[in-house]
Amino acid sequence: MLTRPAIDRVVGAALDEDAPWGDLTSATLIPEAATAIASLTAREEGVFSGGEVFSAAFRLVDPRVEVSLHIADGERFAAGDRLATVTGPARGILQAERIGLNFTQRMSGIATLTARYVEAVDGTHARIVDTRKTTPGLRAFERHAVRSGGGHNHRFSLSDAVMAKDNHLAVLTAGGLSVTEALLAVRARLSHTTHLEVEVDRLDQIDAVLAAGVDTIMLDNFSLDDLRTGVDLIARRALVEASGNVTLETVGAIARTGVDVISSGALTHSVRALDLGLDVSIATAPVA
Template sequence: MLTTSAIDTVVRAALDEDAPWGDLTSEMLIPEDAVATAQLVAREPGVFSGGAVFDAAFRLVDPRITVRLLARDGSTFAAGDLLAEASGPARGILQAERIGLNFVQRMSGIATLTARYVAEVAGTNARIVDTRKTTPGLRAFERQAVRDGGGHNHRFSLSDAVMAKDNHLAVLSAGGTDLTEALRAVRAKLSHTTHFEVEVDTLEQIEPVLAAGIDTIMLDNFDQGDLREGVRRIAGRAIVEASGGVSLQTVKRIAESGVDVISVGALTHSVRSLDLGLDVVILPEAVFPTA
């Protein structure tokens, strides 16, 4: 999903927002021929994500800037580690630094938090997945960061799968529609390659949903006892997803109920950007080489 085109579109928009008519401060203070190196340094441990995005911020400001990535996406690092360097015209580095840093801090924060959730469910059959609770316009970036942290992606958009949630079922119920028959009618219209998921919030809904041949059943906001009972009733006839009330304190217990998938909105909607620093060091050369 995170193609060069997708990266450039988002990063270019961010750069335009940050310097719509140029970087006035750097243009006034910094000689046009000055060069510098900016070093990306970790101020706390974590999991790295967003190397290509960091690179794009500098490349799109000035293609003469070269970025050397010293950490790969998905790798762990310690406080004090040097993660990347950007070298070239100082004005361009100063203009791009905040945008490059903003993206890599957020993506590394998501990757780091995801890795903590993944570690909590180690030894179970559950996989950690994200949700559509992403920052508008940044979904591809944030979903890549989840993968870098060892997690998995849910459907990317509303166009990717059929997922009937509580509000869909409420509309059907208000119209007096039989749930099983309504779901079977949808299944009959779908391609064999299209995944079909239904969210339930009571144990009593499970059998009517299973009768329609659903691929995944989401048990939403079930307590531990009902999760185990839901897994028992489904008995391998569908993938079982747990959602709601998931935190680092609860995720292991949820995984131990036997569910296959645990969706965690907090991976993207409540994450803290990681503390990374970008320190600029002036190079010995006074003039940027033009040759």
């Protein structure tokens, strides 16, 4: 969940990076008492995300700046739509503008791309989820944006679930245990609330993993035919996740194989920021 302390911490760091000793341009050119009204306007269609983050940029620069959001996270907009109105001291608006835009443009880009993936699997029961391939420091923001687009989140961090991949299994079985024995030993050490997921990259690995009573089996880089076979072999004894080579062009066919979850790093690591702009419509400077 995207909390206010998390927002303020990340946005505050971005503002410090952008204006470590203040905004020299605005301080030099803009009268201290000048006020302005600006509109956040969409220059292309999309799905909105990051409204609270956008607002925080202005609030942290100058609490007197007011942001009125005209759209909620997860709502669609068209090119030309006014998404928010910003009013208050002109210096504060100009200083916060770039940081506010940077965050909401990226988050709306993620939400928009996620919505396209979700639309592509419509009619199946597969859910679209993200991965840990997020921008360092921005995971909470980017994960929120995925949810804005109708997607779901995978484990948030390495601390949230056990997810055994090929390298983990290679180390785990180096002492002579079989995959099943090793995973059963892992399960015995876990609490009943901890999810256990195991990655496989071949069909002949599935039976040994199933025998350990895991919760989810990830079929990594499987062909469509092998995905269908894997779903049949698992036969609802565990959730089935498909991963690897997931694109907008392939995700629909992957969903129709019967998998439960499709994870894609592209939702966050290959996204294009949407084109949003902040345009000052009215500026009032004090009379000399």
